[in-house]
Amino acid sequence: MEPKIIRNKEEMRNWSRSMRAQGKTIGLVPTMGYLHQGHLSLITEAQKHTQLIVVSIYVNPGQFAVNEDLSTYPSDLHGDIEKLKSIPNGVDVVFNPQNLYDYGVEREQLKEREKEKEGGVVSCLEDEEHETWIRVEKLEKGMCGKSRPVFFRGVATVVAKLFNIIEPDVAVFGKKDYQQWRIIQRMVRDLDFAVKVIGSELKREEDGLAMSSRNVHLSPQQREQALSISRSLFEAKSAAKSGKNISSELRRSVIESIEAAGGKFDYVEIVDQESLQTVEEIKNGVVVCVAAWFGKVRLIDNMEIS
């Protein structure tokens, strides 16, 4: 099935409204493109809930800090559309806007304002006119929020924009980005968005590596080393199941595995699945979350233990 490509906000909203007026329900799968099997599984999940599917493909500058990998984030729109065509029952719309933060303000004015800008951590939107940010103040603090302080405000904000433009009934997020998924759930509850948020299971390559658009940047050697993440997570899960319930010990063995393989961990945390607060003793409903560097590539992964 050939998806309709929409690049304009107004056209997107008009499409959704005309569909809703016909009684159709709409599912949204937000992505940054360079689609892999993990994304396709989100779409399959969305198809279970709604009649129509919109996939957004937009690399959001609002969630990248100026020193991060916005400029090298991989993209392949043509390939993405080919993949979407191959999905059984397909996708109705690909929403692929050029710039979601262009409000038609003259460049001259922006340059004036840039001069006035204050210090502090800023995203790749620092010289833009945009100034409204959504903060999910507790959940955004830990884990990825520590090393990427503008990341979650950028994610929450762009998702709110997409919700307001596309007006979906359901939105599907991957549990690979566990903290992101919980933050979006919380935002939807706290701001009363009329959107049902679905978390879809993390997908792994056959060798266990969590699927990610960033995997393409790994050298063959790094690719091999990166398997230490999933391997140590599976080991931690088995250990917990067999009664080893001291978080600090499980955490230490995950860290040791990653370091032994040549990786550098950003964080390894064992947290409550809902509050994302660290737990000392593993009882019920925790998740082990990992972020680690292999060369210049930062990977994340996680394992729920229920």
Next chain:
Amino acid sequence: MEPKIIRNKEEMRNWSRSMRAQGKTIGLVPTMGYLHQGHLSLITEAQKHTQLIVVSIYVNPGQFAVNEDLSTYPSDLHGDIEKLKSIPNGVDVVFNPQNLYDYGVEREQLKEREKEKEGGVVSCLEDEEHETWIRVEKLEKGMCGKSRPVFFRGVATVVAKLFNIIEPDVAVFGKKDYQQWRIIQRMVRDLDFAVKVIGSELKREEDGLAMSSRNVHLSPQQREQALSISRSLFEAKSAAKSGKNISSELRRSVIESIEAAGGKFDYVEIVDQESLQTVEEIKNGVVVCVAAWFGKVRLIDNMEIS
């Protein structure tokens, strides 16, 4: 006309959606109740734009700091509804929720979490489960944002909630709350809300005092003293029209009038109407904004000079 009273979020959204499905347009006038002629003029303005009118009456704890006047904020739901009935063509729905921040989390859990809470400025929601806040980072900083640091995040957040629950086509805000109006406009643009924001002119009592629910707390003497605000604003406008274009001089004379009358100014600022940045020389499109205390009552007022 007898408005329908709705207290429940789901019922409210269902009403709006059934009306939209019939092709009707919806205007929202958000208020904190204790309605006066100023509010009624917002409704008359809204009637020009949409077929149906929703008035929300909700004193939003999220915009009051713990030391502010939430507990003494005046309310009179019965009187409000009588006033709404008297409006020509009337109001279709009064949305009067009990608590927009009750997400069904057990009190016990909240108490646990309260113990963990960190320092910093907090709103009257500090012991609630809510943690998502919308910040309009530049516009929220000055004027009322200086002395009321949680105010605008609370306003922006509750307005976003109301937009998501009521899904209006148009929302009308009073230009009396000038900074608030500009912040909501900016939020709507930056988050792509499908809502048209209309600013409605400030209404004054016959003697010039800006209409406000808080005026009821003024003693007769304070009421008299408070006229110094509007008087000095009209004087500033005439002075500017007659060529006195140095902001600092106009500002000083407003301050002197208020202090001479026995008031205490919180701020007097002459700012650009769009950016709310202070201007040194009055050219075009400025607004003089004032907040001042008379006894325990804090009043705001403003005057556009175009």
